[in-house]
Amino acid sequence: MNAIWTIFKKEWDRVIKDKRLVLSVMLLPGLMIFLIYSIMGNVISDFTAQEPGQVAIVNPSAGFTALYSTPVWGEDENGDPVIVFEEKADVIAISVAEAQTYRDRIDAGDWDLLIVFPENLEADLAPGYQANIEVYHNQNETQSATVQSRFSGYLTVYAELLRQTVYGETDVLMLQTDSVEYDDEKAMGMMMSTLLPMLVVMFLFSGAMSIGPESIAGEKERGTMATLLIMPVKRSEIALGKVLSLSVLALISALSSFLGIISSLPKMMGMEVSQVLAIYDFADLALMLVLLFSTVFVIVGLVAVVSAFSKSLKEAGTLIMPLYLITIVIGITSMFSEGAVSGWWFYLLPMYNTVQSLTAILLSDSLAPWYVLITVAANLAVTAGLVYLLTRMFHSEKIMFAK
Amino acid sequence: MEAKIVVTDLTKTFRLSKKQQRIERTTESVKVAVDHLSFEAYQGEIFGLLGPNGAGKTTTLRCISTLIKADSGDIYVDGHGVRNEETEIRKRIGFLTSDLKLEEFFTPNYLFDYFARLHSVDPETAAARKADLFGKFGIDRFAEVKVGELSTGMRQKVQIALALIHDPGVIVFDEPTNGLDILTAKVVTDYLRELRDAGKAIIISTHIFSLVEKICDRVGIIVNGKLKWCKPLADVKASGTDLEQLFFDLVAEESREDSR
Ligand SMILES: Nc1ncnc2c1ncn2[C@@H]1O[C@H](COP(=O)(O)OP(=O)(O)OP(=O)(O)O)[C@@H](O)[C@H]1O
Ligand SMILES: [Mg+2]
Numbered sequence: 214m215n216a217i218w219t220i221f222k223k224e225w226d227r228v229i230k231d232k233r234l235v236l237s238v239m240l241l242p243g244l245m246i247f248l249i250y251s252i253m254g255n256v257i258s259d260f261t262a263q264e265p266g267q268v269a270i271v272n273p274s275a276g277f278t279a280l281y282s283t284p285v286w287g288e289d290e291n292g293d294p295v296i297v298f299e300e301k302a303d304v305i306a307i308s309v310a311e312a313q314t315y316r317d318r319i320d321a322g323d324w325d326l327l328i329v330f331p332e333n334l335e336a337d338l339a340p341g342y343q344a345n346i347e348v349y350h351n352q353n354e355t356q357s358a359t360v361q362s363r364f365s366g367y368l369t370v371y372a373e374l375l376r377q378t379v380y381g382e383t384d385v386l387m388l389q390t391d392s393v394e395y396d397d398e399k400a401m402g403m404m405m406s407t408l409l410p411m412l413v414v415m416f417l418f419s420g421a422m423s424i425g426p427e428s429i430a431g432e433k434e435r436g437t438m439a440t441l442l443i444m445p446v447k448r449s450e451i452a453l454g455k456v457l458s459l460s461v462l463a464l465i466s467a468l469s470s471f472l473g474i475i476s477s478l479p480k481m482m483g484m485e486v487s488q489v490l491a492i493y494d495f496a497d498l499a500l501m502l503v504l505l506f507s508t509v510f511v512i513v514g515l516v517a518v519v520s521a522f523s524k525s526l527k528e529a530g531t532l533i534m535p536l537y538l539i540t541i542v543i544g545i546t547s548m549f550s551e552g553a554v555s556g557w558w559f560y561l562l563p564m565y566n567t568v569q570s571l572t573a574i575l576l577s578d579s580l581a582p583w584y585v586l587i588t589v590a591a592n593l594a595v596t597a598g599l600v601y602l603l604t605r606m607f608h609s610e611k612i613m614f615a616k
Numbered sequence: 617m618e619a620k621i622v623v624t625d626l627t628k629t630f631r632l633s634k635k636q637q638r639i640e641r642t643t644e645s646v647k648v649a650v651d652h653l654s655f656e657a658y659q660g661e662i663f664g665l666l667g668p669n670g671a672g673k674t675t676t677l678r679c680i681s682t683l684i685k686a687d688s689g690d691i692y693v694d695g696h697g698v699r700n701e702e703t704e705i706r707k708r709i710g711f712l713t714s715d716l717k718l719e720e721f722f723t724p725n726y727l728f729d730y731f732a733r734l735h736s737v738d739p740e741t742a743a744a745r746k747a748d749l750f751g752k753f754g755i756d757r758f759a760e761v762k763v764g765e766l767s768t769g770m771r772q773k774v775q776i777a778l779a780l781i782h783d784p785g786v787i788v789f790d791e792p793t794n795g796l797d798i799l800t801a802k803v804v805t806d807y808l809r810e811l812r813d814a815g816k817a818i819i820i821s822t823h824i825f826s827l828v829e830k831i832c833d834r835v836g837i838i839v840n841g842k843l844k845w846c847k848p849l850a851d852v853k854a855s856g857t858d859l860e861q862l863f864f865d866l867v868a869e870e871s872r873e874d875s876r
Contacts, residue, residue: 219733227721436717443683443716444734445706610684 216446220454224428228462238423238466242416246473266360268304269315272330276374278304280367319351325360326350328368338375409575410568411544412474413467417509418516418540420466422533425459425516430529433521433613448607452517452600459513464506500574500585507592508567512540514599521606524615540564547572553584560587563595620786620817621657621680625689626650628675649675651841652689657819657834659785662812664832664849665821666859668867672841673821674713677790680819681711693786707735710779713790720764724755724774727763728781735782742781749777752807768795776804787811787818793827805831825859837863839870 228234270277281304307315309329318324329347331337338344346368350361432438441451516533523529543564553573560566566588573581606612628650637643650672657663665673678684680691682702690697696704718727725746732742750756753773758766763774772795780787792808793801808831812818822828828835829849836846844866852859 215736216734219730223730226726227719231721432719435719436715437719439683440716440718441734443681443706443709443711444731445703445736446734447703614684 216444216450217454217457220441220446220451221458224455224458225462227428228424234424238420238462239469241469242420242466243469243471243473246470247477249477251477266303266325266356266363268326268328268360268364269307269311269324270304270328270330271307271309271312272332272334273304273306274330274335276335277330277367277371280371281364316349319349319357322351322354322357325354325357326364328364335375409474410547410571411541413471413505413571414508414512414540414544414564414567416467416470417463417505417512418537420463420470421459421509421512421516422530422537423466424462425513426520426523426526426529426533428455428459429517429520430523431526433523434525438613442607442613449600449604452603452607456510456513456517456596456600456603459517460506460509463513464509467505467509497574497577497581500581501571503589504567504570504574504585507589507596508564510596511563511592511599514596514603517603518599518606521603522612544568552576553578553581555580557583557587560584561591563592566591617658617660619656620659620694621663621819622692623656623676623680623689624654624691626653626676626679626686626691627688628672628679628684629687648841650679650686653838653841653843654689655836655843655846657786657817659817660812660815661833662808662818662820662831664828664835665819665838666823666825666828666835666863667821667838668823671838673823673838674715674790675841676838677711677713677788677819677821681709681713681788682706683711683716707782708785710782710784710787710789712775712779712788712792714794716775718763718771718775718778721762723760723762724750724766724777725759727774727778731778731781737782745781745783746777749780753777753803769797769800772796773800773804776807785816787816789818789820791822792820793822793824825863829859835859837866839867840874842870844870 228238312327312329315324315327319327327347327349329349331344331346334344348361348365348368351357429438432441442448515536519532519536520529523532546565547568553569553576559569566584570581570584570588572578573584578584627648630647630649632640632642632645632647636647637645640647653672653676655663665676667673675684679686679698680693682698682705686698690699692698693705694708696708698705722730728746728750729742732739732746737745750759753776755770755774755777758770758774763771766774772792776789776792779789787808789808792804796804805827808818808820812833820827820832832849834846834848835852837844845862849859852862855862857865
């Protein structure tokens with residue numbers, strides 16, 4: 214027990230006391246991701262800013278128009294200064310009769326969006342009143358989809374405003390979209406659930422990869438492992454001490470990357486960090502943390518076993534690369550699946566189970582806690598197996614002193 | 617005198633890879649590094665293993681210190697067998713050899729504390745021993761210098777200090793004065809004598825005759841993995857030849873036997 218802690222501490226010090234390693238393992242991952250994503254975010258928002266989009270609105274109300282317009286000082290007909298709204302999109306008001314023409318144009322791809330408000334919406338507003346709003350766009354057109362998602366945002370805010378005028382009545386606006394039912398949180402969850410699982414396993418893996426081979430294959434190559442092996446401690450304690458410390462370090466490295474993503478989200482998606490985090494409650498975050506910890510054990514266990522098998526640091530790097538690529542491919546599977554898989558046995562497969570459980574948590578799947586439970590159990594079992602294997606390898610003269 | 621190390625019929629072979637076969641210029645896939653070796657080392661003496669390059673000295677010492685396993689034969693250290701009491705042996709042995717390296721990133725001070733903890737030496741005892749050993753070998757001034765920045769000699773002295781961290785009863789030093797200048801070498805040999813007089817059992821390996829003549833009580837001459845001679849040093853002188861001549865005769869004898 215004592216030896217495990219001693220070895221843990223040494224591995225920890227090896228990284229923490231080395232400015233170069235602290236920089237490359239803990240600070241750079243987050244910083245790099247922040248920079249890359251912020252640049253990406255800027256490019257995306259520039260791209261959307263360039264084309265304001267063409268929007269036709271039936272019965273536009275003043276309150277709604279104000280939302281997507283920028284207030285600037287202008288002049289009224291007498292030359293006195295007044296606030297006027299400068300519209301950001303190319304929005305025109307049309308009559309109910311014209312609506313069908315615009316639906317056809319949207320189908321054909323030469324118009325972006327149609328919104329149909331009922332007549333006198335703001336005037337008729339009273340408790341108990343419900344308005345149906347039609348939002349029509351073409352999902353196959355990127356421009357149309359972008360404009361739609363922006364205006365859906367305005368509509369959400371508008372609904373909120375109206376709600377306040379009718380003392381918190383919640384069903385005041387019924388949004389009718391042509392296909393997907395509009396739901397802010399769900400959209401965000403979808404977006405996160407497609408990208409995040411892949412990113413998370415990637416980060417965990419690259420964190421483990423940046424220190425694992427060094428600590429085992431490197432020590433073996435440099436002959437410092439032999440010094441450790443003649444100490445009067447169990448080889449299983451050496452294996453555990455190394456795996457535990459490498460796991461904590463890899464997790465810190467992954468968290469750094471994670472912070473990088475979170476802090477670049479505002480630029481990336483035009484959302485505040487707090488907005489993103491508000492979608493997930495404490496239980497979700499706790500589940501994620503447990504999940505990540507169990508996953509990092511598996512990854513570090515794998516990296517450690519491969520490193521122990523390798524004769525040199527270089528060989529370890531070469532052998533781990535394919536595993537890394539497989540992990541990324543597994544991560545990508547989450548992008549093409551609709552929600553998490555439901556068969557419990559899928560959660561016995563390391564890596565795949567992490568990706569699927571994470572998808573479940575992000576989509577607020579009610580079964581998520583069960584998936585996480587199976588995943589953690591499976592991961593711990595796999596880790597135990599890997600530590601056992603590592604111990605056996607530490608006992609093997611052929612593996613440890615190969616020439 | 618009590619036999620602290622008992623080696624009986626020790627044999628160790630290595631499987632050679634194709635690449636190693638080319639380097640060693642042999643077509644045989646198995647190299648017999650140690651060939652039915654038997655000897656004992658007693659408490660309060662320095663036993664020297666003398667042999668040419670590749671004779672199997674390091675391999676023998678690695679087997680004794682449980683770093684590698686013997687193919688056949690038995691080794692007992694202070695009554696504990698290498699087959700199933702590895703940990704007990706590791707607690708009692710101080711091993712020095714060139715292929716046990718120290719992590720260059722850490723300082724002697726850090727490493728001393730680290731290995732003391734792995735040996736379960738309590739902190740006070742460890743501190744006292746550190747002061748003693750670092751003082752003796754002049755490591756104090758370099759205690760906070762990273763091992764990677766130390767000179768070869770200083771590094772060797774740090775290795776020696778770390779090998780003695782747990783005050784072992786049995787000391788196994790492979791080429792202890794290799795790479796040291798004569799001043800530093802003298803510090804080491806003097807200290808080995810001191811340890812012998814304190815009742816330790818010491819085995820050193822070397823191919824330097826003068827070192828054997830200077831500090832060893834008994835000598836085993838090993839050629840081609842076989843022990844060709846194992847007697848007190850005084851017997852060499854009594855037989856009318858010197859160690860060097862004896863050594864040449866034994867090597868010649870072995871090569872005749874080997875080619876037969
Ligand atoms: N891991 C190994 N794999 C293959 N052959 C080995 C291995 N270790 C040692 N040998 C071979 O065993 C023989 C004995 O080696 P050993 O290192 O014990 O010799 P030595 O007496 O210490 O020599 P030196 O004076 O050069 O240190 C040599 O031929 C060496 O090449
Ligand atoms: Mg040698």
